[in-house]
Amino acid sequence: MKLHEYQSKQIFAEYGVPIPKGRVATTADEARAIAEELGGRVVVKSQVLVGGRGKAGGIRLADSPEEAGSLATEILGMQIKGLPVRKVLVDEAASIATEIYLGVTNDRAARCPVMIASAEGGVEIEEVARTDPEKIHRVWIDPLLGLREYQARYLASSIELAREHWRTFIQIASGLYQAYVSSDATLAEINPLVVTEDDRLLALDGKMVLDDNGLFRHPDLAEMRDLDEEEPAEGEARKYGLSYVRLDGNIGCMVNGAGLAMATMDVIKFFGGAPANFLDIGGGATAEKVAVALEIILKDAHVEAVLFNIFGGITRCDEVARGILAALEQVDTNVPMVVRLVGTNEEAGRRLLAKAEMITATSLADAAKKTIAAIKEA
Amino acid sequence: MSILIDKNTRVLVQGITGREGLFHASQMAAYGTQVVAGVTPGKGGEWVLDGKVPVFDTVQRAVDTTGADCSVIFVPARFAADAILEAADAGVQLIVCITEGVPVQDMMKVRRYLDQKGTRLVGPNCPGILTPGGAKVGIIPGHIAIPGNVGVVSRSGTLTYEVLYALKAKGMGASTCVGIGGDPINGTSFIDVLSMFEADPQTEKIVIIGEIGGSDEERAAEYISDHMTKPVVGFIAGQTAPPGKRMGHAGAIVEGGTGLAADKIKALRSVGVKVADHPEQVPDLLA
Structure with missing residues (x-):
């Protein structure tokens, strides 16, 4: 789960990371009032969960509260990479002397957190890693010990930060690491961390990605999820414990297990079709869950056929069959459906589905070919 | 020959009185796996699988009493890290964690600790191990x-x-x-x-x-x-x-x-x- 800039910076501030004064607004009037309150120059920043906000014109400087208001009107009407801007952050503008990158994330290969710093702040760190890998400095953190002071000092010296700022930098690095650990984050990033012309360190931008599996420990953070920013069907699916990702093809897929669901999409593509979605009903799915899943798939108007691929282990094929039948009673549809049931209680499942007019398949390849053929015939 | 598990593997099931744990413990036993013990805190003293398998409150007790050398974990995600560490500290050499949804920060700590002890963990979020004709540990x-x-x-x-x-x-x-x-x-x-x-x-x-x-x-x-x-x-x-x-x-x-x-x-x-x-x-x- 991604957090907005304003949410991330609030969390950073709780752990002692200095951030600019500012607040979030949803209307131009609010933005104007916040600018008034802050006094002086402000920056109006769109709050959407994609990168490249600056390039898209979603981050602008304002010299007066009136200008802040009119810029807010403009930005609140924008779409950035297809996402409508619904909130702006109004921050006091900082006079920037230098820009640094500082972030902490999970290193899968090293199986521990890694803290990354670069003197090349304010630009995409992946880009720096590609073009100037020697400008990226890393320290790996023992998760049982946490970030040690010498490690933060090593980063400060590696990026050639002036010595007078080391103390503050170490505090910021330590605060960022604490924020990352205490929030069950997979990424906590300050880009840029700036040195201002009056010699202060300030986190101008912030980004956090939280581990969905850790959210049970953080009901307060779970509430920060911005439902406006996700595909409604994906949120709906999550409520029922289903994992759904919409794609742009025309073959709806319902599968048990994530790996098999991906493989099913791949097989459809291999035989010349295009999957409309990824959908994992999980292990031991009940009839109710299957019914909800089918409704979600069929809500996508592009779906011209549905392929069910169920390999029963914990999941019982007869239970899935009952779910399909229940869903078909509730949903009025005439798209062709192809079913492949293998494993636990497959015979009972097939018998149940014999009444419904569905195409049956024995293998995954067979199922994919029959689904593609069914669309051509229709 | 096979790897990791065979007929002689002595398996204990953490979370054996839960719905999943009990179902799969019986499936494992039916396959011929030696399921020698279960652990559920607070349920020590009970017997499961037709009174054949004793339940203990702690992994240490289960290992001391039954000589289990492999543990399979079915506890909910929020207790999984603790369950893995408990098995490792009781000297279990092979731990198989089926549980899905374990926070990654928990896993970083657990992995570091197990590496220091030299314990083998398979999973989490995995279906386990099957040696056909020999034994199965998992689902x-x-x-x-x-x-x-x-x-x-x-x-x-x-x-x-x-x-x-x-x-x-x-x-x-x-x-x-x-x-x-x-x-x-x-x-x-x-x-x-x-x-x-x-x-x-x-x-x-x-x-x-x-x-x-x-x-x-x-x-x-x-x-x-x-x-x-x-x-x-x-x-x-x-x-x-x-x-x-x-x-x-x-x-x-x-x-x-x-x-x-x-x-x-x-x-x-x-x-x-x-x-x-x-x-x-x-x-x-x-x-």
Whole structure:
């Protein structure tokens, strides 16, 4: 789960990371009032969960509260990479002397957190890693010990930060690491961390990605999820414990297990079709869950056929069959459906589905070919 | 021969009185696995599986009393890290964690601790281990595989079943099948299992089943090139997965241009691994 800039910076501030004064607004009037309150120059920043906000014109400087208001009107009407801007952050503008990158994330290969710093702040760190890998400095953190002071000092010296700022930098690095650990984050990033012309360190931008599996420990953070920013069907699916990702093809897929669901999409593509979605009903799915899943798939108007691929282990094929039948009673549809049931209680499942007019398949390849053929015939 | 588990493995089940734990404990026992103990805090003194298997409050008591040398974990995600550490501290040498949804920060700590102790963890978020005709520890349905000479290692669950089933349909059997799990940080990697298969006399060929996310497959390819003499066949799921989206498994995500299926397939093919276009093709490539 991604957090907005304003949410991330609030969390950073709780752990002692200095951030600019500012607040979030949803209307131009609010933005104007916040600018008034802050006094002086402000920056109006769109709050959407994609990168490249600056390039898209979603981050602008304002010299007066009136200008802040009119810029807010403009930005609140924008779409950035297809996402409508619904909130702006109004921050006091900082006079920037230098820009640094500082972030902490999970290193899968090293199986521990890694803290990354670069003197090349304010630009995409992946880009720096590609073009100037020697400008990226890393320290790996023992998760049982946490970030040690010498490690933060090593980063400060590696990026050639002036010595007078080391103390503050170490505090910021330590605060960022604490924020990352205490929030069950997979990424906590300050880009840029700036040195201002009056010699202060300030986190101008912030980004956090939280581990969905850790959210049970953080009901307060779970509430920060911005439902406006996700595909409604994906949120709906999550409520029922289903994992759904919409794609742009025309073959709806319902599968048990994530790996098999991906493989099913791949097989459809291999035989010349295009999957409309990824959908994992999980292990031991009940009839109710299957019914909800089918409704979600069929809500996508592009779906011209549905392929069910169920390999029963914990999941019982007869239970899935009952779910399909229940869903078909509730949903009025005439798209062709192809079913492949293998494993636990497959015979009972097939018998149940014999009444419904569905195409049956024995293998995954067979199922994919029959689904593609069914669309051509229709 | 097989790897990790066989008929002599003495299994204890953490979370044995829960719905999943009890069901799969009985399935494991029915397969012929020696299920010697269960652990559920607060239920010590009870007996399960028709009064044949004693339940203990702590793993230490269970190990001391029954000599269990392998633990399989079915506890909810929020208790999983503690359950793994408890088994490790009780001296269990092989821990298999089936639980899905364990926070990654928990796993980083657990993994570091286990590495220091030298304990082997398989999972979490995995289907477990099956040695056909010998024993099963976890949830892989026993009837979908027959004994044979193919070693199978996979990051997935049901996709693994699909491949085992396709092998069986062609009369091919498995020496051992190891599901290492779909989480970004887990206990056992492809390389760990590949080296065990290379050393196992029963295993003559190997199937590796990967998916998008991380770089475990790329590192496996390097290892295969440098250390493996037995032929390896692969399948990678997620060629059609869009970047930035988590595809069910916490670890199955293409981020910042890394973790792409195409790169993994290329890495494996470049070291002579035959990679199947779809899972049912795997037996043909092994023949």
